[in-house]
Amino acid sequence: MYLNQQEIQAKLDKSFDNFVDYVNTLPDHRFTASPYGKWSAGQQLDHLIKSVRPVCSALGYPKFTLRCFGVSQRPSRSYDELVQQYQEQLAAGATTTVPYQPAVIYSGQRQALIHSFIGQKYRLKEKLRSWTESDLDKYRLPHPMLGKLTVRETLYLMAHHNEHHLEKLKYQEQHAHAWENQLQQLIF
DSSP states (O other): OOOOHHHHHHHHHHHHHHHHHHHHHSOHHHHHOOGGGOOOHHHHHHHHHHHHHHHHHHHHSOGGGGGGGOBOSSOOOOHHHHHHHHHHHHHTTOOOOGGGOOOOOOGGGHHHHHHHHHHHHHHHHHHHTTOOHHHHHHBEEEETTTEEEEHHHHHHHHHHHHHHHHHHHHHHHHTHHHHHHHHHHHHO
8 A cells, every 4th residue: 555645644643643542541550560571651652752753853854965865766665565574574573773762761751751752743744744745755764674765664664663562552451460460469
C-alpha cells in the first residue's frame, strides 16, 4: 500500500493519538513498572519521543543539506514492504541503539512526556507541510536498523513504530496479572 502525504499524516495522527490515549488509561504503577525486564509504558513513551525528534529536526533542514545522505535512485517501498522489513530485522535480533534507549521513568513525568510526544506530532505535521510528494521519494534519511530510507519510508516507519510499541504495551497488559504478582512479591 503506497500512501500519499494526506494518508501518511492521517496514519501518523492515529498512531500518536492511540498511543497517548492508551497510556492515559494506565494507573501510575503500570506506567512506571517494567514487567519481566521489558520497558515500562513510560520508557516506551520516552523511546518514541527520542525516535521522532531527529526526524522532525531533519524535515526542517534545507533540502540541499539532506543530500549528504544521497538521493534515492529507486521509488519508495510501500508501507507494507517497509513494515515487513522492519519486522524481519526485529525477528533477527535487532535492537535499539544507545541514543534511543529510554531512561528510568517516574510517574510524575507522565504529563511532561505526553506533552512532549504530542508536541513532536504537531511539529512533524508542521514540517511535513513544506514537502512535496516527489521530495518525499527523493530525499533520504538514515535509520540505525534499516539504513537509508526515503523520507516517505521514514514517515511510514514512524507511524508503524508507534503502533508496534502500542501493541507491546497491550500485550503486557493482557498478561498483567502475572507481572503484577511479581511486583507485589518484590514490594512485600
